[in-house]
Amino acid sequence: xxxxxxIERLEKENMKDxxxxxxxxxxxxVHMKIVEGSKERIQVFQGTVIARTGSGLGETFSIHRVAFxxxxxxxxxxxxxxxxxxxxxxxxxxxxxxLYYLRGKKGKKARIRSRVVSRNAAAKKKSAANELSAxxxxxxVEITNEEVVNENVNANESTSSTExxxxxxxx
Numbered sequence: 099x100x101x102x103x104x105i106e107r108l109e110k111e112n113m114k115d116x117x118x119x120x121x122x123x124x125x126x127x128v129h130m131k132i133v134e135g136s137k138e139r140i141q142v143f144q145g146t147v148i149a150r151t152g153s154g155l156g157e158t159f160s161i162h163r164v165a166f167x168x169x170x171x172x173x174x175x176x177x178x179x180x181x182x183x184x185x186x187x188x189x190x191x192x193x194x195x196x197l198y199y200l201r202g203k204k205g206k207k208a209r210i211r212s213r214v215v216s217r218n219a220a221a222k223k224k225s226a227a228n229e230l231s232a233x234x235x236x237x238x239v240e241i242t243n244e245e246v247v248n249e250n251v252n253a254n255e256s257t258s259s260t261e262x263x264x265x266x267x268x269x
Contacts (some may be wrong), residue, residue, distance in 0.1 A: 122195060146210060
């Protein structure tokens with residue numbers, strides 16, 4: 099087994115499957131396991147996703163929030179075993195891959211537009227529309243096939259009737 103195959107296998111074993119689909123601009127709530135001595139507790143960090151970088155096991159995302167007038171930023175490894183869960187609080191509508199410009203902003207200047215239609219609802223509508231168009235296409239194909247069959251039957255009937263009429267006049 100090659101070195102790359104071993105690394106890929108280990109990465110697949112340690113990657114999480116239940117990560118929700120979130121994007122830059124979304125407001126998320128990250129539940130982290132914090133170990134203090136022998137005790138373990140869950141701490142929640144809520145903020146706006148300002149960046150996602152990397153891929154595979156090394157993928158990270160940065161969250162920015164303002165608390166008590168002070169801006170904070172924290173980088174989380176996406177597949178970390180310390181992350182208990184990630185909740186999407188609000189979907190943001192942005193046109194940038196990195197929102198580093200939010201670092202110095204306060205109040206209304208730090209606002210991000212909310213998505214009018216959530217990504218899940220849009221995906222459901224799109225899949226329903228695709229299914230509907232596939233059904234319509236199948237029905238159209240059926241109708242054209244039936245028309246072709248009817249035309250062939252009509253053509254056969256007309257040729258047989260002309261042959262019969264030609265045969266009657268000769269006899």
